[in-house]
Structures are given as structure tokens and as C-alpha cells.
Amino acid sequence: MLIEFMKNSKKNVSRYLFLILVILSADYVLCNNPQWKNYVAGGREINALTEEDSLLWVGTDIGLVRINKNTNVNTYYDQISGLPSTGVTTVVIDNQNNKWIGTGGGLVKYDNNSWEIFNTSNSDIPANFIQALYVDINDNLWIGSGASLKQLWGQLSFFDGESWTTYNSNNSDFPYKYVHSIAEDSIGNFWIGTGGGLAKFDGVDFQIFDTDNSDIPSVHVNSVIIDSNNVKIIGMFGGLSFYKDSSWINSTTSNSPLPHNEVEELSLDSQNNLWIGTWGGLAKLKDTNWVVYNTSNSDLWANDITSLFIDNDDTKWIGTFSYSTDHGLIQLKDGIWTRYSTSPTGLPTNYINNILIDNENAKWIGTDFGLVKYHNDLWTVWDSSNSDLPYDHVRKISIDSENNLWMSTLGDWVFDPLGALVKFDGNNWFSYDKDNSDLPSNYISDIAISDNDIKWIGTDSGLVKYNDISWTIFNTGNSPLSDDLIRCIHIVDTVKWIGTYSGLVSYDNHNWAVYKTDNSDLPSNHINDITHDNYGNLWVATDEGLAKFEGESWEIYNSGNSGLPDNYILSVFIDDSLKWMGGYNTGLVKYDDSDWTVYNENNSFILSNTVNFITKDTNNNLWLICDDEGISVFNENGLADTNDGSIINTFSENFIIYNNYPNPFNKYTTIKFSVPNNSNVKIDIYNILGQFIRNMFDKNVTAGYNEINISLENLSSGIYFYRISTPIDVKYGKMTFIN
Numbered sequence: 128m129l130i131e132f133m134k135n136s137k138k139n140v141s142r143y144l145f146l147i148l149v150i151l152s153a154d155y156v157l158c159n160n161p162q163w164k165n166y167v168a169g170g171r172e173i174n175a176l177t178e179e180d181s182l183l184w185v186g187t188d189i190g191l192v193r194i195n196k197n198t199n200v201n202t203y204y205d206q207i208s209g210l211p212s213t214g215v216t217t218v219v220i221d222n223q224n225n226k227w228i229g230t231g232g233g234l235v236k237y238d239n240n241s242w243e244i245f246n247t248s249n250s251d252i253p254a255n256f257i258q259a260l261y262v263d264i265n266d267n268l269w270i271g272s273g274a275s276l277k278q279l280w281g282q283l284s285f286f287d288g289e290s291w292t293t294y295n296s297n298n299s300d301f302p303y304k305y306v307h308s309i310a311e312d313s314i315g316n317f318w319i320g321t322g323g324g325l326a327k328f329d330g331v332d333f334q335i336f337d338t339d340n341s342d343i344p345s346v347h348v349n350s351v352i353i354d355s356n357n358v359k360i361i362g363m364f365g366g367l368s369f370y371k372d373s374s375w376i377n378s379t380t381s382n383s384p385l386p387h388n389e390v391e392e393l394s395l396d397s398q399n400n401l402w403i404g405t406w407g408g409l410a411k412l413k414d415t416n417w418v419v420y421n422t423s424n425s426d427l428w429a430n431d432i433t434s435l436f437i438d439n440d441d442t443k444w445i446g447t448f449s450y451s452t453d454h455g456l457i458q459l460k461d462g463i464w465t466r467y468s469t470s471p472t473g474l475p476t477n478y479i480n481n482i483l484i485d486n487e488n489a490k491w492i493g494t495d496f497g498l499v500k501y502h503n504d505l506w507t508v509w510d511s512s513n514s515d516l517p518y519d520h521v522r523k524i525s526i527d528s529e530n531n532l533w534m535s536t537l538g539d540w541v542f543d544p545l546g547a548l549v550k551f552d553g554n555n556w557f558s559y560d561k562d563n564s565d566l567p568s569n570y571i572s573d574i575a576i577s578d579n580d581i582k583w584i585g586t587d588s589g590l591v592k593y594n595d596i597s598w599t600i601f602n603t604g605n606s607p608l609s610d611d612l613i614r615c616i617h618i619v620d621t622v623k624w625i626g627t628y629s630g631l632v633s634y635d636n637h638n639w640a641v642y643k644t645d646n647s648d649l650p651s652n653h654i655n656d657i658t659h660d661n662y663g664n665l666w667v668a669t670d671e672g673l674a675k676f677e678g679e680s681w682e683i684y685n686s687g688n689s690g691l692p693d694n695y696i697l698s699v700f701i702d703d704s705l706k707w708m709g710g711y712n713t714g715l716v717k718y719d720d721s722d723w724t725v726y727n728e729n730n731s732f733i734l735s736n737t738v739n740f741i742t743k744d745t746n747n748n749l750w751l752i753c754d755d756e757g758i759s760v761f762n763e764n765g766l767a768d769t770n771d772g773s774i775i776n777t778f779s780e781n782f783i784i785y786n787n788y789p790n791p792f793n794k795y796t797t798i799k800f801s802v803p804n805n806s807n808v809k810i811d812i813y814n815i816l817g818q819f820i821r822n823m824f825d826k827n828v829t830a831g832y833n834e835i836n837i838s839l840e841n842l843s844s845g846i847y848f849y850r851i852s853t854p855i856d857v858k859y860g861k862m863t864f865i866n
Contacts, residue, residue, distance in 0.1 A: 163207055163732035164766055167757035168477045170203075170470035171455035173446025175218045175229075176436035183436075183444060184226060185456060185469050186215030191228060192469045196438075197817075198848060198859055203471045207732045209242030210235060211255075219260045219268075227268055229257030234270060251291035253282050261309035261317075269317065271306020281305040283319060283328075300333040301326060310351045310359075318359055320348030325361055325370075342375035343368055350393040360401065362390030367403060384417040386410055392435035394443075402443060404432030409445060426464035429454040473506020474499060477757040481740060483524040483532075488745040492758075493521030493534060498551070504786040515556035517547045525574040525582075533582060535571035546570055548584060565598035566591060575616040575623070583623055585613030590625060590634075607639040608632055609652075617657035624665065626654025631667060648681035649674055650694075655710075660701045668696035673708060690723020691716060700741035700749070707749060709738025715751060715761065726761070734759045782856040787849070791863035798835045798860070800851055805830050810837070811850045820847070839864045 167189055175186030185192040190205040190213050205213050212232030219227050228235040233246035233255045246255050252272065258281060259271035267288075273281035282295035283306055294301045302323030310318045319326040324337035324346040337346045345365025352360050361368040366379035366388045378385050387407025394402045403410040408421030408430045421430050429449030436444045443459040456467040478495035485491065489502035497510030498521045510519045518536040525533045531552050538545030546569035550557040560569050567588035575583045584591040589602030589611045602611050610629035617624045625632040630643035630652045642649050651671035658666050665676040672685030672694045685694045696710040708716040714727030714736045727736050734753035742750050746767030751759045760766065785799040798810060810824035823837045839847065844866045851858050 162762060162765060164760045165205065165207065165732065165734050165757060166472045166474060166760070167213075167734070168470070168472065168474040171453070171468070172448060173434045173456050173469065174214075174216050176434050176444050176446065176456075177218045177220055178436065178438045179220050179224060179226075183438070184218050184220070185446075186218045186228070187469050189213045190471070191215050191218070192471075194467065194469075196442075198861065200861055201469070201471075204237075209237070209244075211244050211246065216257055217260045219262050221262045221268070222266045227260050227262070229260050229270075231256050233257070234260075234272075245286075251293070252286075253284060253293045253295070259306045259309050259320075261311070263311050263317075264315075269309050271309060271319070271321075273305050281321070283309075283326075294328075294333070300335060301328075302335055304346075307349045308351045310353050312353050312359070313357055318351045318353065320351045320361065320363075322347055324348065325351065325359075336370075342377065343370075344377050344379065349391050352393045352395060354395060354399065354401075360393055362393045362403065364389050366390060384410070384419055386419050386421065386430075391432055394435045394437045396437050396443075397441050402435060402437065404435040404445065406431045408432070409435075420459075426457065426466065428457055428466065473501065473508060474757065475508055475510075478755050479739075479752045479758055480520075480522045481524050482742050482750050482752060482758070483526060484742055484744045484750070485526055485530065486745075490744070490750070491524050491526075491532060493524050495520050497521065498524075498532075498534065503788050504790075509551075515558070516549065516551075517556075517558045517560075518545065520546075523571070523574050525576050527576050527580045527582075529580070533574050533576065535574060535584075537570070548574070565600070567600050567602070572613050573616045575618050577618050577621075577623070583616050583618065585616050585625070587612045589613070590616075590623075601634075606634075607641055609641050609643065614654050615656055617659070619659050619663065619665070624657050626657050626667070628653050630654070631657075642676075648683060650683050650685065655696060656698045658699050658701050660706075661703070666699045666701065666706065668699045668708065668710070670695045672696065673699060673706075684718075690718070690725065692725055692727070697737075697739050698741045700743065702743055702747075702749075707741050709741055709751065712736050713738065715741070715749075715759075717763075731761075732759070733761070782853060782858065784851055784858045784860055787860060787862050791865050793865040794840070795836050795838050796862060798837060798849060798851070799832070800835075800858075801832045802828060802830055802853060806853045808833070809850075809852045810835060811852070812837075812839070813848045813850060815846045815848075817848075823849070839866075842866065 169189040170187045172188035173185060177184050181195060181197045183194040183196055185194060190203055190210060193202040204210060210230060212230035214231045215228055217229035221227065226237040228237060233244050234252055234257050236243040245252050254272040256273045257270060258273055261269040263269060268286045270284040270286060271281055272284060281304060282293055283301055285292040302321050304322030306319055306321050308320035317328040319328065324335050325343060325348050327334040336343050345363040347364040348361055350362035354360060357371060359370040361370065366377055367385055367390050369376040380388050387405035389406040390403060392404035401412040403412060408419055409432055411418040420427060427447060429447040431448045432445060433448045434446035445457050447454045447457065456469050458465045458467060475496040476494050479492060481493040483491040489500055492499040497508050497519050498516060500507045509516050511517060518538040520537040522535045522537060531550055534549050536547050536549050548559040548566060548571055559566055561567065568586040570587040571584055573585035577583060582593040584593060589600050590608060590613055592599040601608055609632055610627035612628055613625055614628060615626040621635055623634045630641055631649060631654050633640045643652050651669035653670045654667060656668035667674040667676060672683055673696050675682040684691055686692060691713065693710055693712045696708055698709045700707045704719065706718040714725050715733055715738055717724040726733055734756040737754040738751050739754060740752040744750060748760050748762045748766055751761065753759050783801040787796045787798045789796060806828060808828050811822050812820040814820055824835050842864060844864055846861060846863050849860045849862060
């Protein structure tokens, strides 16, 4: 069930340090487009669940996830893979094993090889927002669709693979409301849960059950299922109803142990137990016996149940949601709760402020919810709840010659500015603010580090020089600085270039120079970013275009005289002879001193047309901060290794394994894991068919983090699985060997 129908949900973020334990191996399907990859937070809002043999298909707020229940390998599908929209609302599988996927951008058919999209421009489907799907006994598809997420009207469509038939209030008695659920009884009648009541369709006529003509307690029907006795079981915003032979039996919180009257999901297990997902927890009903599970008596992520599916093994898969706590997918099997992650990354939020890539190709990411490190397949998040990071809002990051990180942080800076300059040596945190140092302000906009590890710090009260001993303050009162509010700092040799809202300033430790629109050809006094090319030319991003400064002359590029789509440039990055730019509504712009190329949402897989920041990793991939949508990675020659975030699927606080590295490998690879206590550990190798190959390790290890180097010499190239077992737990990993 699409939770956003009833809630304006704001993505909740996990606020604890996590070496993300989410996906044993995360295959990120790139379709035929190897130039782009996107990293986004999310994936924990579970909208749909279904099963195909050993595969569980999960529709989330940011795409489609396929979980192999035998190996715990997750595969992610998004717009780069072939989806028209990242938000997946519903998934069903027909008798040919085609996956039919409802999104906000149309209906998708996926046959495991190719994607076929049906929308209003290429088919007779009446709307692009798909709310419900059902495959009938004749393998025909029934579709509930509407105009958008926010509009509550809808219609019912029938698709036999060739032609479309649509029922709405204009041509039938179908209620002009959204469709949430579709079911079929034993004699071929369809029962449709809508926002206007329960609809019965016999193939010719509709009969509507609402609060005016029946005993149904609410017209907002979320879920309909039919048991073996042809009883219609209806979940709605108003309770639970059982309907058969014109008789209604209603259960609510006032007359039963139902945990909440908002019933979202229903399912029956092999023992005819009814499982009920509500906004107050999960309930099991057999005859008159109730069992209720919630966060106080079970390991449910949260009490709001958004999706519910029972597979062929009678395993319950439950999607949960919460505004204030973590949420996501959880499995209930044989009385044991196991949490799964369906998030493809370890990002706590899509609000990204800065990215620094160090010499080891580790990505240090400043977000509104802490500092993130992404390296060698591992995501680590530090915030104020799990570390001595004083504030969660990490704005700028720089690194000195001893690999200490220097970053600016902010707290509540609207009325009483809270913030600090923070040094992190990998283990210890050191905070500097105006109370414990000579910093003139807690608001820090930028940090640049020059020779001898001198820190140059931009604040809203001037420029600060810090040599680890003393602080020197430059402001409009004691220097030619044109503005106390520093926007950005860039160092070329000994010259500090300072961007402000009142022009561009240079300082070479002795002399100052100020460039403004009234004394130079600078197109605007609002400076957003500064860099330089191999010839020493300065490139300045402003809100009125891009300026190139050769020391004496200026060359200005704007939307009127160049290929820039917009004048508001936020970031400029020089890659050898190529200039890369991003700004408001510009997309990613490339300039090779002759031609301009623009990558935007219409012609590429970039997350947003607004690009706030650009940098490059050691594999020549560009990393882009895309407004508040996350991170896009781009390489026009094809993406090199981006350290894909593969993480372990099942949240175990006791036994953790991390992806082997390198992977793929042709000689040795390192298997990494953590155990809570001194323990015997065995590592066995299996082939792709699940056949045992050999034991690689069988020894006692000490508690904590361990690494074991292995070789698969004398084996043929291919995919292998490794099984790591302790006396109390077993986990699996996947690796690719190239002989």
C-alpha cells in the first residue's frame, strides 16, 4: 500500500553509527548505460511485496529491489535500469513470470531481460500513476490508476496484452476514486477497494458498497482479500470487515483487540490465519483468537505496517514506516524476526553539502545528518548521537597533510548561531568555536588548507588564518576585504582567492586586490565557487555566469553567448582541459574550449538539473551533488569502479560480515568479518549451483574485526559463494573469481 497516499512522509534517517549491514552483495543494475550511477538515501518505505520462486520483489520509494531469499543477494533497479519513475507503488507477476510494476510514471513490464513501459503517450492506459495491479486467473492484467499521488480520483483498466478497456465514472458506475486493491472470487467476480467504497464487478455491472447502502464502516478501502469460504475480508480506514451473503461483521478497536482502526494490509497464511497490518502494529487472527505484535513486544521496526506478504514457505514479510524511528522490511519466520535493508546506500539523507575524496579514493560526505565515509564497499556514518561530532549539519570538508579532516558544522544557526570548526584524525574529535578559541563566529562557510597546513577559514565575520597555534582575523575593519561574509576560498600557490557577496578578493600574504563589477569585468559580485586551470587562469562561478580571469583580462560566459543553459553557476571543476560546471537548472555542463555539452534530466540519468558541487575520484569519475536529491556519479567514457556499496543483509548485532575485497579478483581476496566473542570460524566455498567446493579456514579467532586472505587457484572463473559459520550463526557472501 502506498503510504504517501495518507501521509506527507518525510524520509526518516537513522542516527547512529553504522557500518551498514544491509546487503550481502548489492548488484546495481545499470541497464545499457554505464556512464551514470546514482546514490540516494531511502528505500526503506516499502510499498509492495511479491514472490517469484526464491526471489522476493520489493517496491520502495526509490525503486525496485530483488532479494534472493537463498543467498540474501540484493539487486537494485532504478531509472538507470529502465524504470520510468523511482517510486514503485505495486508489483505483480503473471503466469509467464513477467513482472508488472506500477510507478508514478507509468506501467512497466519486465521479463528479466528487457523493460517495456506503458504510459499515456504510447498506449491507451488512462493515467501514468499506477495505484494497484492484479493478474486474474486468465493472466489478464487489471490496473488501478490515477492522475498523480496527490489526486484521489482514479479508474479501473483491463489489459489482455493487446487491448485496453477502462471503467470510470463517465462510462460506468465505477466510483470516481482511487483504487487501492483488487481481488477475484471463485466465480470470477472482481472486488475492488477504492476511496469511494467497495466495488463488485461481474464483468458487466458494478455494485458499490458504501456507508449509505451497507454496513461497511468506511468508504476508504485499502485492502481486499477473499478466503477459501468466499468471505470477503476488507481492511479500511475504519477497521476490519468480513462480508458474505449480504452479512457484515465489523471489527474495530472498540469491539476487538484490533490494534488500530487504520487497516492497511491483509494476508492469509497456509493455516488460514489472517494477518492484519495496521497503523498500530501487526495482528494475527484465527477464529476469535487474536495475537498482536508491536514494537514493545517484538522486533518490528515500527508499528505502522505499509505492506504485508506471506510467501510459499509461510514466511511473513512486513514493510513498516515511522516518522521518528527507523523503519523498513522485516521477516517473521518460525517466530524469529530478521530485519532486512532495502536501501542501496548508507546515506542517511539526500541533503548533501560537500564531498571530499582522499588519496585512497575514500569519499567523505558532509550531510545534514552527519559525516559519511564511503570506502571499500563500506558506509560509515558519524553524527552527534554516536560520536563527538558536535553538530550533525556538516557543510565543508578539507584534509591536511597528515590526513586530518577539517570540517565546518552547524547547529541551530537561524536565531542563535551554533556551529564549530571540527578536526577529526580518524579516532578523535576536536571542536573549535568562538567560546574556546579566537574564531570570530561559529558560522563557517569554507575551509582551505595551504602549505605548512595553515587553515584558511571563511566565516560570516571575516577570513581566519589558523596555524595550529594562533588565530589571525581579517575583516572589513582591518583589511581591504570587501565583505565579512566569506562564500568560498581557493588557493593557487601562495595566493588566496576569496569569494564574497561583494566581489572577488586576492591576498598573497602581503598584498590585497579586490575585483568588483564596478572596477572589473566581473559579471556579478556574488561569488559561488573558484578554481584554476593548468595555465593558472582563474575560473569564477557567479549568479550571472562564468568568468575566466587571465590575470589582466576577463572572458565572460553566460546563457546569451555560450552553451550555458542558465547564468546561476554554483560550482566549477577543471579536469585537465575540460571545464565542468553546475548550477541552478543548468544540469551538468562540459566545455572543452570549443564545444558545450549539457547533461540534464531530459537526456541523461542525472538526479537533478541543479548541481551544487562537482569533484572527481581517482578513477576519473565525476561526483555531483544534485540539489537535495542525492549524488550522481558520471564518467562519459564509462564508469570505473565506484566502490559499490554492498552491505550485509540482516541486521545482526552479533556477527557481521563485510564484502570481500578486491571483488572481482584473480589471485587473492580478503574476507572480512566481525564476531562478538572469541569463537571458532569456518569459511567454506560453494559454486553458483550451491555445491560445496572446499574449506578455506577453520580456526579460532579473537572477538572483533578479522580479515582472512584466500585464493581460489586451480578453480575456473565464475561466481562463488563463501559461507562463514560460527557455532551460533551462519552468513554468506558472493565473489567473482577471474582465473
